[in-house]
Amino acid sequence: YLNPQEPEAGLGLWLSGRALRFYLHDSKEKDDNSLEFKLKEMQKFFGLPITGRLNSHIIEIMQKPRCGVPDVAEYSLFPKRQKWTSRIVTYRILSYTSDLTPAVVDQIVAKAFSMWSRHIPLRFKRVRIGTADIMIGFARGAHGDFLPFDGPGNTLAHAFAPGPGLGGDAHFDKDELWTDGSGLGVNFLYTATHELGHSLGLGHSSDPRAVMYPTYRTEDSQSFRLAQDDIEGIQKLYGNIYGFK
Incomplete structure (x- = not known):
């Protein structure tokens, strides 16, 4: 599990690092590695409106203690x-x-x-x-x-x-x-x-x-x-x- 500390500076970089860690993707498309794409993946997983934009809901979720294994939808198998x-x-x-x-x-x-x-x-x-x-x-x-x-x-x-x-x-x-x-x-x-x-x-x-x-x-x-x-x-x-x- 991870218990992320609150970022005081470099919020975009901090969030991007978290998103890359927890929302891996096999596609070689450049856009699929963007922060916007990762945010959309995260919003989809947690049932939030899919905007690709940073908001308070995303920040709250990212700061909760959690497991370090990447996320996928519903129950999932490796x-x-x-x-x-x-x-x-x-x-x-x-x-x-x-x-x-x-x-x-x-x-x-x-x-x-x-x-x-x-x-x-x-x-x-x-x-x-x-x-x-x-x-x-x-x-x-x-x-x-x-x-x-x-x-x-x-x-x-x-x-x-x-x-x-x-x-x-x-x-x-x-x-x-x-x-x-x-x-x-x-x-x-x-x-x-x-x-x-x-x-x-x-x-x-x-x-x-x-x-x-x-x-x-x-x-x-x-x-x-x-x-x-x-x-x-x-x-x-x-x-x-x-x-x-």
Whole structure:
């Protein structure tokens, strides 16, 4: 997730950088790389009037905490429909935050996986040694994936689509203040559930009720559940708990 700081100068350059990062496009047309085009893409995604012009709605959205994965419309799947082919997916927690005890982190990660597993025919198995399909950890600064964290209040977390190597891995910024939902800080359950959605193959959703919506929001950890859009997206990849799509 990203928690963009308010730009005090160079607003166009700041916004252009954000737009280029979150609204990638394959076209080689020059106009498709313009700020106006990126603004239109953003407005389309968030259901705003498509003007291609900077306004208060765009600024507000860009300043909200969010995930660093680019946006696409509705629930979405990563390119080439990347997904795990085994019904048993392993995960390993490599490192922790000092904000929560290891036991609490373990419990929250397991709960985040269960948010997804109750709707699909996958089983998530924790391993404590060796390489797992999904490697999870907290890190600060450069940590080996060319997506360095940058201290408190900016990049919060990111994850990768299923695949070898970094594929499926989820990283959380150790410099953030993480919470189990009982105090101030970033709700780890909500963030982990979102990032593990990416680890399973989901992109972002344009449904503001979905956990895969790109901007972060505070949720009650006790009542938090996936939205229908999240469920439809993950079942598009893996089928329901009986294996039927």
